[in-house]
Amino acid sequence: MPKAHVYKRDHVNTDEIIPARYLNTDNEAELATHCMEDLDVDFVKKTQAGDIIVAGEDFGCGSSREHAVWAIRGAKVQTVIAKTFARIFYRNSIDCGFYLIELPDVFEKIKDGDELEIDYKKGLIKNLTSGNDISFNPLPNFALEIIADGGLLNHISKK
Amino acid sequence: MAMTITEKILARAAGKDKVRAGDLIDANIDIVMCHDVTTPPAISMLKEKGIDKVFDPEKIVVTPDHFQPAKDIKSAELHKRLDTWAKEKKIKHYYKLGRAGVCHALLPEQGHIRPGEVIVGGDSHTCTYGAFGAFSTGIGSTDLAAAIATGQLWFKVPESIKFVLNGKLGKGVYSKDVILAVIARISTDGAIYKAMEFVGETLADMSMEARMTITNMAIEAGGKNGIIGFDDVTKAYLDEHLTDKKDYTVFESDADAEYESVEEFDCSKIEPMVALPHLPSGGVAIGECQGMEMDQAYIGSCTNGRIEDLRIAANIIKGKEVAIRTLIIPATPVIWKQAKDEGLFDIFYDAGCVISAPTCGACLGGFMGILAAGEKCVSTTNRNFVGRMGSPKSEVYLASPATAAASAVEGKLTDCRKYI
Ligand code: SF4
Numbered sequence: 010m011p012k013a014h015v016y017k018r019d020h021v022n023t024d025e026i027i028p029a030r031y032l033n034t035d036n037e038a039e040l041a042t043h044c045m046e047d048l049d050v051d052f053v054k055k056t057q058a059g060d061i062i063v064a065g066e067d068f069g070c071g072s073s074r075e076h077a078v079w080a081i082r083g084a085k086v087q088t089v090i091a092k093t094f095a096r097i098f099y100r101n102s103i104d105c106g107f108y109l110i111e112l113p114d115v116f117e118k119i120k121d122g123d124e125l126e127i128d129y130k131k132g133l134i135k136n137l138t139s140g141n142d143i144s145f146n147p148l149p150n151f152a153l154e155i156i157a158d159g160g161l162l163n164h165i166s167k168k
Numbered sequence: 169m170a171m172t173i174t175e176k177i178l179a180r181a182a183g184k185d186k187v188r189a190g191d192l193i194d195a196n197i198d199i200v201m202c203h204d205v206t207t208p209p210a211i212s213m214l215k216e217k218g219i220d221k222v223f224d225p226e227k228i229v230v231t232p233d234h235f236q237p238a239k240d241i242k243s244a245e246l247h248k249r250l251d252t253w254a255k256e257k258k259i260k261h262y263y264k265l266g267r268a269g270v271c272h273a274l275l276p277e278q279g280h281i282r283p284g285e286v287i288v289g290g291d292s293h294t295c296t297y298g299a300f301g302a303f304s305t306g307i308g309s310t311d312l313a314a315a316i317a318t319g320q321l322w323f324k325v326p327e328s329i330k331f332v333l334n335g336k337l338g339k340g341v342y343s344k345d346v347i348l349a350v351i352a353r354i355s356t357d358g359a360i361y362k363a364m365e366f367v368g369e370t371l372a373d374m375s376m377e378a379r380m381t382i383t384n385m386a387i388e389a390g391g392k393n394g395i396i397g398f399d400d401v402t403k404a405y406l407d408e409h410l411t412d413k414k415d416y417t418v419f420e421s422d423a424d425a426e427y428e429s430v431e432e433f434d435c436s437k438i439e440p441m442v443a444l445p446h447l448p449s450g451g452v453a454i455g456e457c458q459g460m461e462m463d464q465a466y467i468g469s470c471t472n473g474r475i476e477d478l479r480i481a482a483n484i485i486k487g488k489e490v491a492i493r494t495l496i497i498p499a500t501p502v503i504w505k506q507a508k509d510e511g512l513f514d515i516f517y518d519a520g521c522v523i524s525a526p527t528c529g530a531c532l533g534g535f536m537g538i539l540a541a542g543e544k545c546v547s548t549t550n551r552n553f554v555g556r557m558g559s560p561k562s563e564v565y566l567a568s569p570a571t572a573a574a575s576a577v578e579g580k581l582t583d584c585r586k587y588i
Binding site for chain 1: 192205206208209212213214217219234235239240242243246290291292294306307308309310311313314317318322356357360361387390392447532533534551553554555556560
C-alpha cells in the first residue's frame with residue numbers, strides 16, 4: 010500500500026529536492042537516485058513505488074529546474090500532497106502530466122507512515138491507517154486536459 | 169476598464185483589448201532565453217516528439233552560463249547538445265564561450281530586452297527583465313520546449329501587488345538591501361503567483377543595474393513577475409544598449425487599476441541587510457548579525473555581478489587585504505573587460521581576491537567556490553537554501569556587494585558604512 014512520507018516543513022525547495030550538483034544530467038533515472046537528498050538522505054532508500062510525499066506550504070519553491078519533478082517522478086513517487094505549491098513547480102508538474110494535490114490541513118489529516126489510497130477522479134483520499142476519508146479539490150480543467158493528454162507537448166501537438 | 173502594466177502587456181501579447189487577473193490566455197512570446205541546464209532537456213523532448221520546428225531563430229537567445237566553461241564531462245555533454253542544436257537551428261543570438269555570460273546580466277546588456285514585451289526563460293530569475301517594463305517570467309523545460317516550437321504559452325493573468333518604495337536610501341544602503349527588506353516583510357511566498365509591481369521615488373534614483381537587482385529577486389517572494397515602469401533612466405539605458413530592434417511600446421498602470429494589496433516602505437529607514445540561512449526572507453539589519461565569522465565572500469551572479477556592483481566592492485576593498493577567500497565573478501565578458509579597463513582587477517588582485525571568467529559557478533553550488541561542511545559564505549547572490557553553494561551543512565548569507573566586500577576585508581559580517 011502506498012505510504013505517506015511527511016515533511017512538516019514549509020518552503021521545501023528545488024535545491025533540496027534535487028541539488029544543483031546533480032544538474033549536469035537530465036537523465037530521470039539518475040536524478041531519481043538523489044531525490045530529496047538534501048532534505049532527507051534516506052528518502053530514496055525508504056521509498057517504494059507509489060509512495061507519496063506530504064509537505065507544508067510553498068512546496069517546490071526556488072529554481073525553475075523541471076529536474077525536481079523528474080527526480081520525484083523517477084523515484085516512482087505517485088504524487089505530492091502539500092498545503093500550497095510554488096508556481097513554477099506547479100506548472101512544471103502539470104506540463105509533465107504529474108498530478109499534485111493541494112490540501113490546506115494536510116498535517117492534521119495525514120501522519121508519517123499512513124497508508125493512503127487516492128481516487129483522482131473523485132478527489133478523494135482514503136486514509137487506510139486512520140480510517141478517514143479526505144476530499145480534495147481536483148486540479149482545474151485546463152490542467153486535467155494537459156495531464157490527460159500526457160503532458161503539455163502532447164497536448165499542443167494534438168491542437 | 170483600468171488595467172495594471174502587467175495586464176496591459178499580457179493583453180497585447182494575447183491579441184486582446186483587455187484582460188483581467190485570473191483570465192487564462194495564450195500569449196505570444198517575444199524573446200525566449202535558453203541556457204545550459206534547462207534547454208538541453210527541452211531540445212531532447214522536442215526531438216522525441218518529432219517536433220523539429222523553432223518558432224523564430226531570431227527571437228531565441230542562447231547563452232550557456234551555469235556550468236560554463238564546462239566543469240566536467242557531463243556538463244560538457246550538455247553544452248555539446250546545446251551547441252549542436254543552436255547551430256542546426258541557426259539561432260541568431262547564440263553566445264559562445266568568450267561572449268557568453270550570466271543570462272540575466274547578458275540579455276539586457278546585449279539589447280535583447282524591450283519594454284512592453286513578453287519574455288520567458290528556462291530559469292527562475294527570468295523575472296529580472298521586468299525592470300524594463302516588460303512581462304518576464306521563469307519556466308521549466310517542457311514550457312521552454314513549447315515556447316521554442318510555437319512561440320506561445322498559456323498564462324493565467326496574475327493579480328498584482330503594488331510595492332511603494334519611498335524615501336532616499338541612506339549611506340551604504342543599496343537596492344539589494346531594499347529587496348531583502350521587502351522579502352523579509354512578506355516572506356518567500358508572500359507574492360506567490362502574483363505580479364510584484366514596484367513604484368515610488370526611491371526607484372527614480374536607481375540605475376537600471378540597481379533596479380534589476382530588485383526584480384531579479386521577485387521569485388524569492390514567490391512572484392510570477394516583478395515589474396518596474398518606464399522612465400528616463402530606462403530610456404537612456406535602452407538608447408545605449410538596443411542595437412537590433414530599437415522600437416518598443418511603453419505601457420503603464422492606470423491610476424485606478426486594481427491591486428490585490430499595496431505595501432509601502434520607507435526606504436530611508438532601511439539599513440544594510442543580511443539574509444540569514446536558509447531562506448531569502450531571513451533578512452535582518454547588519455546590526456543584528458555583525459561579527460559572525462565567515463569563510464568565503466562571493467561577489468557576482470545575476471543579482472549583483474554587474475559593473476556597478478564591482479565598483480562598489482572595489483571602493484571598499486581598495487588598499488586593504490581580504491581576510492577570507494574572496495571570489496569576484498563579473499557576470500558577462502563586457503563587464504569583465506570594463507572592470508579590467510577601470511583598474512578594478514588590480515584592486516582585487518592586490519587585496520588577495522580571485523577573479524574568474526563570467527559564469528554562474530558557485531552561485532548554485534555548481535563549481536569554483538563550493539563550500540565544505542560547516543563553512544559560511546557571505547554572498548551577493550539571491551538564494552541561501554540548504555546546500556545552495558555546496559555542502560548541505562554549509563551556510564549562505566545574502567548581502568549587497570558593499571556588505572560582502574566589507575565582510576571580506578574583516579573576515580566577518582561587517583557594517584559596510586564604516587568603509588564608505
Ligand atoms: S547567477 Fe545564480 S541565480 Fe543567477 S542565473 Fe546563475 S545560477 Fe541562477
